[in-house]
Amino acid sequence: MSDEEELRLQLSKRLSDSGHLRTRPWRQAVESVPRHNFLRGGFFERRDGNGPTAWTPVLPSDPTWLEQCYEDDSLVTQIAGTIVPGDLRGEIMRPPTSSSTMPSLVVRMLEDLQVSAGQRVMEIGTGTGYSTSLLCHRLGEDDLVTSIEVDAEVSGRAGTALAQCGFHPNLIVGDGLLGDPDGGPYDRVIATCGIVDLPKEWIYQTKPGGIILATLSGWMYSSELARLTVHDDGTASGSFLGGRISFMLARPQSPPPLGVLPDLDQGDERAASLGADILNDWDTRFVAQLGAPRAQRITLERDGHTEHVLVDVESGSWAALTSSAKRWTVRQGGPEPLWDSVEDHVTRWRNDGAPGLDRFQIRVNDKGQKVTWLAA
Numbered sequence: 001m002s003d004e005e006e007l008r009l010q011l012s013k014r015l016s017d018s019g020h021l022r023t024r025p026w027r028q029a030v031e032s033v034p035r036h037n038f039l040r041g042g043f044f045e046r047r048d049g050n051g052p053t054a055w056t057p058v059l060p061s062d063p064t065w066l067e068q069c070y071e072d073d074s075l076v077t078q079i080a081g082t083i084v085p086g087d088l089r090g091e092i093m094r095p096p097t098s099s100s101t102m103p104s105l106v107v108r109m110l111e112d113l114q115v116s117a118g119q120r121v122m123e124i125g126t127g128t129g130y131s132t133s134l135l136c137h138r139l140g141e142d143d144l145v146t147s148i149e150v151d152a153e154v155s156g157r158a159g160t161a162l163a164q165c166g167f168h169p170n171l172i173v174g175d176g177l178l179g180d181p182d183g184g185p186y187d188r189v190i191a192t193c194g195i196v197d198l199p200k201e202w203i204y205q206t207k208p209g210g211i212i213l214a215t216l217s218g219w220m221y222s223s224e225l226a227r228l229t230v231h232d233d234g235t236a237s238g239s240f241l242g243g244r245i246s247f248m249l250a251r252p253q254s255p256p257p258l259g260v261l262p263d264l265d266q267g268d269e270r271a272a273s274l275g276a277d278i279l280n281d282w283d284t285r286f287v288a289q290l291g292a293p294r295a296q297r298i299t300l301e302r303d304g305h306t307e308h309v310l311v312d313v314e315s316g317s318w319a320a321l322t323s324s325a326k327r328w329t330v331r332q333g334g335p336e337p338l339w340d341s342v343e344d345h346v347t348r349w350r351n352d353g354a355p356g357l358d359r360f361q362i363r364v365n366d367k368g369q370k371v372t373w374l375a376a
Contacts, residue, residue: 004034007070011035011103014072020104022111029137030107036069038128038161039100042085043068043075044092052093057085074102077128078154096248098154100128101192105245109190110134112227112241113213119187122205123147124176124214125250127192129158136167145169146183148176150251177252179205186210194223194247196293198236198364206230215247216240216362216371218289219255219296222282223247224357228364235365242358244282255296256313264300264307264320267333274343275328276308276321283357284346290371291345292338295319310338352376 012030015021021030042065044055055076058065068075078084078098110131115121121135126149135145149155152173159171172180176191177199184205191202194217202212210230217223225245228238249255279285279297289295295310295317308321317334319342330339349355353376360373 020108029134038130054091075100121188122186125192142168148172193250196253208232222285237363240360267331269331272328272330287349288342291341
């Protein structure tokens, strides 16, 4: 047995022991598909320091490359929309834009998709193609798998790696939020990117009774995995599965540039019943996003104190919170009082016993999406 085959078996065992890999067909897929084949262009390794996060390339010539390919880690494969590991010598301090998702999350989602033999699957976000290859292996017929990627170069590299493994799914370069209008309907839809609003196109392209699995996020970057069933009336509903899952947001739903900040010394000021520190908790921040779904969160140092700011670029609404002597003060401006809405949502959620995100439900129809929770 080669070193690479042994590493595949070790990865399968770790994923099974952790409870993420639960059924034999997906275990066989993990044991058969070489993840390193989808990382031959290398990946970026994070370097933490006192300043901005830096990334350095790890290439196949590096002695640790192969073993790292089979660690249960997400591996960044593109920086700033265009830069790949082979382009760089040294460090880069720009944001990641594409990655190979950690295998435990990949297989957990594939298991949660509840796919069966003969079903047609649409994947949003091809990435390196590793999860696409697992789908192809599981379903046994390449024409049952369609994968959509917005970046032509990323899709091209994935296609090459898939072909080297003997897989030839339908690969589409385009906006995954639009789905595949000419190829549906599908039995299953799975998204490997975060979304703020679940596209109605996905519902229209899924058979009644079919399943959509997607990570609902927001611009405060708390997110959760949702599984929805599509109904005969063109709506979809479901629940959140728990686990604090996070993906890079789909590029068309990424937050707009902040631009010039409003004058934070203006606005209406009052004592805040809840402070900005509530946003440090994942579940609470998710609830806060429901109250201010288009708000971005930043922290500023001004006049010797820390200011926690929410800004809705599109509406012009904003809220700035400061703490003094264990008391919080909020100033708000624009057409909508953002922090009032956050406090209202979080207070109602706490009064209901602060149920976990696995007790949240989502419904999507022509009017949009609505997230609610069941009291604890």
